[in-house]
Structures are given as C-alpha cells and as structure tokens.
Amino acid sequence: MYSRPPNNIEFVKQLVKRLYNYEVKQIKELNGADDRNYYLVTNYEKEFVLKITNTVEGSVPGLLDAVNSFILLLHNNGFRVSVPQVNANGKYLSYEEIPSPDGQSVHESPLNTAYGVRLLEFISGKLLRDVPFTPQLLTECGQVLAHMTIAIQTFESQVISKRRPDWSLLNVLAVRQYIDAVHNQEDRDVVSATLDEFERTVMPILDELETNLIHGDFNEMNIIVHNNPNEHPDNEYHVKGVIDFGDIHYAPRVFDLAIYLCYSMLFFTAGPPILAPAFGLKGYMKSIKLHENELNVLCTCIKARFCQSLVLGAHSYRLDPTNVYVLSSAKNGWPAL
CATH class of the missing domain: 3.90.1200.10 (Aminoglycoside phosphotransferase (APH), C-terminal lobe)
Known part of the structure; x- marks a missing residue:
C-alpha cells in the first residue's frame, strides 16, 4: 500500500511561495486516499489545488509527467480538467522533501525519492x-x-x-x-x-x-x-x-x-x-x-x-x-x- 505524505500546512504555504510565487491566503486539506490535496486561495483571489503525490507513484520515473501530458491532452480537446501550472523552474512538476509537522524529520520514499508536487487549476462547483x-x-x-x-x-x-x-x-x-x-x-x-x-x-x-x-x-x-x-x-x-x-x-x-x-x-x-x-x-x-x-x-x-x-x-x-x-x-x- 501507499505511504501518504505528511500533513504539514505551514510547509505547504512556504512551498507554494517558493515554487509558484503565490501567497497563500486560505488553505484547506481535501479528501485523498493516498495523496495530500490542498485547496488554496492565493493573492489576487486565485484558486488552486496543490497535489503532493504518495511515495509509490511519485518514485516511478516519468509517471507524473505522463499524467500531466494526459491532462493537457484532454484540456486541448475541450474538456474542463484540472490543468497543471508551470512552476518557477518552468516545469509542471517538482520533487520535494516534506518535513513532518514537528519539523524533526523528513519523510522520504523507500527509494529515497522526494514527493512529487504539482499545482493544479481549481474547478469550482x-x-x-x-x-x-x-x-x-x-x-x-x-x-x-x-x-x-x-x-x-x-x-x-x-x-x-x-x-x-x-x-x-x-x-x-x-x-x-x-x-x-x-x-x-x-x-x-x-x-x-x-x-x-x-x-x-x-x-x-x-x-x-x-x-x-x-x-x-x-x-x-x-x-x-x-x-x-x-x-x-x-x-x-x-x-x-x-x-x-x-x-x-x-x-x-x-x-x-x-x-x-x-x-x-x-x-x-x-x-x-x-x-x-x-x-x-x-x-x-x-x-x-x-x-x-x-x-x-x-x-x-x-x-x-x-x-x-x-x-x-x-x-x-x-x-x-x-x-x-x-x-x-x-x-x-x-x-x-
């Protein structure tokens, strides 16, 4: 079974600022069986979902990039989907070490690979x-x-x-x-x-x-x-x-x-x-x-x-x-x- 990322709200805010240059004004954790998903309201009232992927899927080379490409294909075909956003490095995806909320340890996958982090468009409704x-x-x-x-x-x-x-x-x-x-x-x-x-x-x-x-x-x-x-x-x-x-x-x-x-x-x-x-x-x-x-x-x-x-x-x-x-x-x- 999958290992979920730790739930570290303060670190998530810092991560969004560093990777996407957005100030998080509101944050709420959403449902997720294996991943961590956060609803964000940022400056300029922009809404997003930050998705931090579990260790198993995040450690498969090229998998999250392929999922991003799949989402963009649907978007280009006229479907309303949660489109990934480009980060400060010009990428749709980054890998990050996620510290525990107490700041005493870093949770990594068994393969010593950090968690996959993506910012996705929020679809209201x-x-x-x-x-x-x-x-x-x-x-x-x-x-x-x-x-x-x-x-x-x-x-x-x-x-x-x-x-x-x-x-x-x-x-x-x-x-x-x-x-x-x-x-x-x-x-x-x-x-x-x-x-x-x-x-x-x-x-x-x-x-x-x-x-x-x-x-x-x-x-x-x-x-x-x-x-x-x-x-x-x-x-x-x-x-x-x-x-x-x-x-x-x-x-x-x-x-x-x-x-x-x-x-x-x-x-x-x-x-x-x-x-x-x-x-x-x-x-x-x-x-x-x-x-x-x-x-x-x-x-x-x-x-x-x-x-x-x-x-x-x-x-x-x-x-x-x-x-x-x-x-x-x-x-x-x-x-x-």
Whole structure:
C-alpha cells in the first residue's frame, strides 16, 4: 500500500511561495486516499489545488509527467480538467522533501525519492457526491465518460502502458489478502463469492475484451457539477469537469464503465439503487456500443469494484484510522453489493 505524505500546512504555504510565487491566503486539506490535496486561495483571489503525490507513484520515473501530458491532452480537446501550472523552474512538476509537522524529520520514499508536487487549476462547483443523483445527471455522466474514452485514445505513453495501479480491476483478486480487514463474516462471504465469480468469468476472457486507455476512477468524488442558469435554463445540475487522473492505465474499457456504474448506485434516491446503472449505461452507449462479451461481464465487474473499494478502504483505515475518507463508500456500498 501507499505511504501518504505528511500533513504539514505551514510547509505547504512556504512551498507554494517558493515554487509558484503565490501567497497563500486560505488553505484547506481535501479528501485523498493516498495523496495530500490542498485547496488554496492565493493573492489576487486565485484558486488552486496543490497535489503532493504518495511515495509509490511519485518514485516511478516519468509517471507524473505522463499524467500531466494526459491532462493537457484532454484540456486541448475541450474538456474542463484540472490543468497543471508551470512552476518557477518552468516545469509542471517538482520533487520535494516534506518535513513532518514537528519539523524533526523528513519523510522520504523507500527509494529515497522526494514527493512529487504539482499545482493544479481549481474547478469550482460541487462534487457529484453532494447533489441528487438524478436519472438525467447519471445519464450525462455516462455520456461524458464515453466522450472522454474516445478522446484519449490518441494518447501514447510507454510509462502508462506498463503500469497497473493497485486500484485497477486487473488487480481485484489481490484484495483477498486484505479480506480480514472486513469484520462481518457475511460481508466477507459475499466478497469471496464475487471474487470467485470474477476469476471464473472475467479473467479467462481478458484478452478478448476491448482494451483502451481508461480514467480508472471515474466516480462521484472526481466529477464536478454545477447548475448555472446562464448555461442550463432547466436549473438542473450538469457536468462541469473531471478531476484526478492518477489511476489512468490500459485495461478493458468495460472496467471504466463498471467503476462509474458501481459508484452511481451509492446515493441514488430516484428509486432502488439497482436501477441507477441503467442511466449511466444509457448515456455511455449513445457514443460507444459495447460488444456482447462486455455486456456479459459488466455486472460482475460492477460487483468486483464494490468489493475492491470496500475491502481496500477497510484495510487502509486499519493502517491509518485518521484517514476516514477511505471509508466513504462503506455505508451505502455494503447494502448495494
């Protein structure tokens, strides 16, 4: 599992001044499973997110540069994304040693590599999680995912082509080693049965499923929405932007859809949660027609993502009880599974 950077607010302020020549007027730590993310208001009322990446991903040569290039590709294709900002050295990325808040030690990765630091554009609005999951909005999110899937296929990176993030569904069977973090025996049994199903029905046909570059974490915490009446007279919430591209990798494209449909069930109130995936699937298939083998495994992949999210969340919380964000899916996730 990843080692998160220490939470040193005062050092972050100094870092922003040194690297970007901005005075931090307001700072607030945002949610993050593995990284540290800070919302900043600087002089001239400019808003940013400072992202300090965990030791594992930060130590992979060229990975964060490739992620930056990926974000810029989406930006150039008209998507509203959190664009990286150039620092004082003319780069989108720097590596910095982060001292602990008490100033007595410096936290470094096992490879003696400092943490990756990036300043990203802040996209105002609300997280999808914080607004009603209406059929219209879930359908639109499915459309955005499909459009993004099509746009990113021109992107090429040897670094990305070789990676397999811990949270990839390609690694879902590995959660078996952490299942003891789940206290309820009935829940453990459901997870075991789902993983067995995935191993039996999905793994043997991986080479037959269409593989693309995928976002890898298209969920309610990474989709920004707004209800600007000047743009949308219907006064409904609409997708404004997409954030957090730290899990991009090559995998069956049905995995990306399954991940989104999984999380779409968490806060759906227009009916039983089991109905929610139908709306996202409807939006997605307006632009991308799934093959029969993809449709056959879609439900299993949705359930597998629930297992991955719930078990890894429980395991991460066991390691760091202060990081309650990793339990964000638990309350509604277990009943949905």
